[in-house]
Amino acid sequence: xxxxxxxxxxxxxxxxxxxxxxxxxxxxxxxxxxxxxxxxxxxxxxxxxxxxxxxxxxxxxxxxxxxxxxxxxxxxxxxxxxxxxxxxxxxxxxxxxxxxxxxxxxxxxxxxxxxxxxxxxxxxxxxxxxxxxxxxxxxxxxxxxxxxxxxxxxxxxxxxxxxxxxxxxxxxxxxxxxxxxxxxxxxxxxxxxxxxxxxxxxxxxxxxxxxxxxxxxxxxxxxxxxxxxxxxxxxxxxxxxxxxxxxxxxxxxxxxxxxxxxxxxxxxxxxxxxxxxxxxxxxxxxxxxxxxxxxxxxxxxxxxxxxxxxxxxxxxxxxxxxxxxxxxxxxxxxxxxxxxxxxxxxxxxxxxxxxxxxxxxxxxxxxxxxxxxxxxxxxxxxxxxxxxxxxxxxxxxxxxxxxxxxxxxxxxxxxxxxxxxxxxxxxxxxxxxxxxxxxxxxxxxxxxxxxxxxxxxx
Amino acid sequence: xxxxxxxxxxxxxxxxxxxxxxxxxxxxxxxxxxxxxxxxxxxxxxxxxxxxxxxxxxxxxxxxxxxxxxxxxxxxxxxxxxxxxxxxxxxxxxxxxxxxxxxxxxxxxxxxxxxxxxxxxxxxxxxxxxxxxxxxxxxxxxxxxxxxxxxxxxxxxxxxxxxxxxxxxxxxxxxxxxxxxxxxxxxxxxxxxxxxxxxxxxxxxxxxxxxxxxxxxxxxxxxxxxxxxxxxxxxxxxxxxxxxxxxxxxxxxxxxxxxxxxxxxxxxxxxxxxxxxxxxxxxxxxxxxxxxxxxxxxxxxxxxxxxxxxxxxxxxxxxxxxxxxxxxxxxxxxxxxxxxxxxxxxxxxxxxxxxxxxxxxxxxxxxxxxxxxxxxxxxxxxxxxxxxxxxxxxxxxxxxxxxxxxxxxxxxxxxxxxxxxxxxxxxxxxxxxxxxxxxxxxxxxxxxxxxxxxxxxx
Numbered sequence: 001x002x003x004x005x006x007x008x009x010x011x012x013x014x015x016x017x018x019x020x021x022x023x024x025x026x027x028x029x030x031x032x033x034x035x036x037x038x039x040x041x042x043x044x045x046x047x048x049x050x051x052x053x054x055x056x057x058x059x060x061x062x063x064x065x066x067x068x069x070x071x072x073x074x075x076x077x078x079x080x081x082x083x084x085x086x087x088x089x090x091x092x093x094x095x096x097x098x099x100x101x102x103x104x105x106x107x108x109x110x111x112x113x114x115x116x117x118x119x120x121x122x123x124x125x126x127x128x129x130x131x132x133x134x135x136x137x138x139x140x141x142x143x144x145x146x147x148x149x150x151x152x153x154x155x156x157x158x159x160x161x162x163x164x165x166x167x168x169x170x171x172x173x174x175x176x177x178x179x180x181x182x183x184x185x186x187x188x189x190x191x192x193x194x195x196x197x198x199x200x201x202x203x204x205x206x207x208x209x210x211x212x213x214x215x216x217x218x219x220x221x222x223x224x225x226x227x228x229x230x231x232x233x234x235x236x237x238x239x240x241x242x243x244x245x246x247x248x249x250x251x252x253x254x255x256x257x258x259x260x261x262x263x264x265x266x267x268x269x270x271x272x273x274x275x276x277x278x279x280x281x282x283x284x285x286x287x288x289x290x291x292x293x294x295x296x297x298x299x300x301x302x303x304x305x306x307x308x309x310x311x312x313x314x315x316x317x318x319x320x321x322x323x324x325x326x327x328x329x330x331x332x333x334x335x336x337x338x339x340x341x342x343x344x345x346x347x348x349x350x351x352x353x354x355x356x357x358x359x360x361x362x363x364x365x366x367x368x369x370x371x372x373x374x375x376x377x378x379x380x381x382x383x384x385x386x387x388x389x390x391x392x393x394x395x396x397x398x399x400x401x402x403x404x405x406x407x408x409x410x411x412x413x414x415x416x417x418x419x420x421x422x423x424x425x426x427x428x429x430x431x432x433x434x435x436x437x438x439x440x441x442x443x444x445x446x447x448x449x450x451x452x453x454x455x456x457x458x
Numbered sequence: 459x460x461x462x463x464x465x466x467x468x469x470x471x472x473x474x475x476x477x478x479x480x481x482x483x484x485x486x487x488x489x490x491x492x493x494x495x496x497x498x499x500x501x502x503x504x505x506x507x508x509x510x511x512x513x514x515x516x517x518x519x520x521x522x523x524x525x526x527x528x529x530x531x532x533x534x535x536x537x538x539x540x541x542x543x544x545x546x547x548x549x550x551x552x553x554x555x556x557x558x559x560x561x562x563x564x565x566x567x568x569x570x571x572x573x574x575x576x577x578x579x580x581x582x583x584x585x586x587x588x589x590x591x592x593x594x595x596x597x598x599x600x601x602x603x604x605x606x607x608x609x610x611x612x613x614x615x616x617x618x619x620x621x622x623x624x625x626x627x628x629x630x631x632x633x634x635x636x637x638x639x640x641x642x643x644x645x646x647x648x649x650x651x652x653x654x655x656x657x658x659x660x661x662x663x664x665x666x667x668x669x670x671x672x673x674x675x676x677x678x679x680x681x682x683x684x685x686x687x688x689x690x691x692x693x694x695x696x697x698x699x700x701x702x703x704x705x706x707x708x709x710x711x712x713x714x715x716x717x718x719x720x721x722x723x724x725x726x727x728x729x730x731x732x733x734x735x736x737x738x739x740x741x742x743x744x745x746x747x748x749x750x751x752x753x754x755x756x757x758x759x760x761x762x763x764x765x766x767x768x769x770x771x772x773x774x775x776x777x778x779x780x781x782x783x784x785x786x787x788x789x790x791x792x793x794x795x796x797x798x799x800x801x802x803x804x805x806x807x808x809x810x811x812x813x814x815x816x817x818x819x820x821x822x823x824x825x826x827x828x829x830x831x832x833x834x835x836x837x838x839x840x841x842x843x844x845x846x847x848x849x850x851x852x853x854x855x856x857x858x859x860x861x862x863x864x865x866x867x868x869x870x871x872x873x874x875x876x877x878x879x880x881x882x883x884x885x886x887x888x889x890x891x892x893x894x895x896x897x898x899x900x901x902x903x904x905x906x907x908x909x910x911x912x913x914x915x916x
Contacts, residue, residue, distance in 0.1 A: 182830055185878070191649030282740030344558065406636065411641065413641045432644070435647070454644075
């Protein structure tokens with residue numbers, strides 16, 4: 001609950017862009033995942049960096065937490081208000097501020113979504129390739145260090161954010177990075193804020209690296225005799241130095257769900273969905289080499305989608321896989337897991353996970369960005385059965401522990417939020433306390449997205 | 459000066475791997491640049507992480523600074539003892555600990571040099587491509603966020619360090635990163651330590667990303683009618699989406715120096731030295747496209763070095779350019795500058811710098827990694843003439859200021875040390891104070907390489 005003086009000061013700053021209406025508050029207590037929490041005390045819709053800075057000063061004066069809000073698509077409760085506070089909705093800060101085509105850079109406000117950004121860029125010959133599936137906001141993607149299908153070639157948000165403007169706790173505004181392609185001038189503050197989930201400050205501007213729209217694109221889908229042979233084909237592809245733009249794994253259950261939902265007729269077997277970008281001459285050789293590898297690993301029905309419409313259909317199906325899997329068990333809710341292991345351990349990780357899920361009694365199709373070692377099980381639970389949620393939670397916990405045992409991480413791309421707080425010590429050991437010390441240095445009153453990512457939280 | 463109890467406790471830890479001999483101390487007060495400072499009180503040669511941890515605990519107990527020492531090739535005084543203390547020479551921690559070929563990773567100790575590492579990797583089909591010119595230690599390269607000729611394709615140390623083991627002030631040991639290709643699990647501590655120049659802790663182990671040795675390589679050298687046309691050709695090359703493995707600019711003075719020193723007969727004109735890596739089919743098209751671009755920008759004498767020996771000769775000459783330029787003014791010492799600007803500002807930055815140097819009366823050939831916007835002037839001063847050193851220093855200052863004005867950085871790859879401390883506020887504004895707060899959080903007694911990188915230093 002905000003005190004009267006706090007509320008009235010906030011009203012003075014935001015006028016009718018402050019809301020305490022129950023419907024708006026409830027909207028900002030939602031998440032696409034099963035992770036739930038309380039609701040914010042108020043929601044504001046800033047338009048400028050100066051307003052966000054004034055808000056941070058207000059937050060310090062009145063000791064009220066601030067929680068950034070982008071598109072609401074995060075999966076570990078990152079944007080939920082655990083202890084009340086103000087949700088900072090960046091809906092009205094969603095502009096493209098500058099396109100610098102020669103430098104392949106774009107400056108944007110945090111609220112723009114990746115689809116809106118690429119729509120703005122469509123005539124420039126450039127694109128922003130990071131694609132987590134959801135039409136997330138760029139600010140949210142940076143805050144969670146998102147990645148997705150194209151990271152295997154173009155990198156994650158870590159690699160594609162060149163600089164930031166950040167409002168710190170208390171209201172100071174800093175700028176990180178420059179328009180130069182690299183720098184050795186001190187601590188990499190950009191990298192520190194990317195993935196900090198709003199716990200160190202609020203991003204108000206981002207400078208992103210752009211990439212040329214590919215001159216030519218080839219997409220293929222191939223069915224493999226086993227999970228192991230599909231994964232071994234991925235390892236060989238990466239080792240040969242081929243650089244697919246995407247290389248996605250779908251297990252048989254996922255293929256079945258996609259066939260039903262997106263009206264495809266893919267063979268019911270583990271599949272790789274692969275795409276190459278380049279100039280036509282180089283691409284022809286990439287395609288030839290990948291075909292040879294797929295043959296060597298027993299692929300059947302390798303099918304190159306030469307036409308744009310066939311490619312679009314395949315990737316639309318991949319992007320709809322989450323909804324397809326949800327639809328495969330009517331009424332179910334999904335617990336979406338997210339681990340990332342060394343490529344050498346990928347087959348083992350996937351196969352042990354499949355066996356674990358099979359023994360659990362709940363459905364859990366597996367799919368993932370296997371060129372990166374990153375995969376997800378979509379665990380489907382009946383919301384009326386708390387025992388199923390408990391089973392799913394235990395499965396997710398074992399997936400994360402298995403990933404650590406195999407040298408991997410508890411989250412490849414979804415982040416920590418508070419859903420994965422309990423696993424941070426296991427991954428980082430004393431390093432987690434270091435994160436806490438950094439947080440305390442920049443946000444001593446713990447007003448920036450409290451309860452997330454660092455230790456010692458309520 | 460170390461107190462007797464401090465010295466005796468240090469002796470108990472390191473035995474005959476502790477040295478206070480004047481010759482050894484003097485050796486650790488040297489630098490390849492004109493930046494000079496005092497000397498350490500002692501030098502130790504640890505063999506294990508446990509020894510480094512014990513040293514850090516000793517440092518806290520006795521309030522004695524620790525300064526890491528790799529190959530001694532840094533250029534801004536990073537490894538010099540400003541206020542005494544102990545130089546930590548990693549000569550005896552230089553092993554390759556593990557090669558994980560399937561994961562394209564290698565674990566190494568910090569003291570190994572990049573040449574020794576690549577020698578160890580030669581039969582694996584893999585390589586570590588980051589190449590700053592000097593045969594620097596990997597630990598030093600990570601600490602300074604080094605890059606060099608190949609960063610345009612393979613990235614800098616920022617992109618190629620996957621994880622670290624770090625001994626913190628006080629002696630706690632943390633591990634950052636995992637063997638998985640990516641992670642969204644909390645603050646990116648790896649990125650925070652890379653480029654921190656030993657001010658936050660001492661790296662005792664590094665996990666590096668490896669790349670496949672290229673199947674085919676093509677190198678070309680091309681003379682351009684002007685600096686502007688050479689730079690415009692670089693911009694067009696990058697915009698076309700060609701990804702050269704290196705693309706280096708040499709101005710006419712540099713070409714003259716290289717011709718004399720390395721017995722080449724390159725035309726006396728601004729030159730680009732470019733290399734492509736790939737499979738033969740893709741490469742043929744890259745080469746064709748680059749040739750067309752070079753033609754369009756007026757290149758003459760475009761010369762493809764098809765034979766390994768010709769390529770080796772060209773790149774050896776490029777690597778020797780620093781020595782070639784030094785030799786062009788017998789007895790001179792070099793002030794090596796290092797700025798990095800947005801590609802769109804590169805021609806302006808180089809041309810203004812050339813004019814500034816020409817008006818200064820001292821020689822200063824220019825060369826650089828222009829695909830990254832990074833270039834250097836090697837300012838040659840007569841060590842017996844302090845006025846020349848002052849002129850060089852003023853030129854370097856103006857280069858950095860020009861870089862900032864054009865949206866660039868004060869250092870592309872050499873780092874801050876204490877040579878560039880005075881420029882940090884201009885680049886980072888309030889962000890520099892944030893760096894200071896992070897430093898204070900992790901090293902409250904200021905024992906880790908004091909006097910470098912952060913504000914408020916002696």
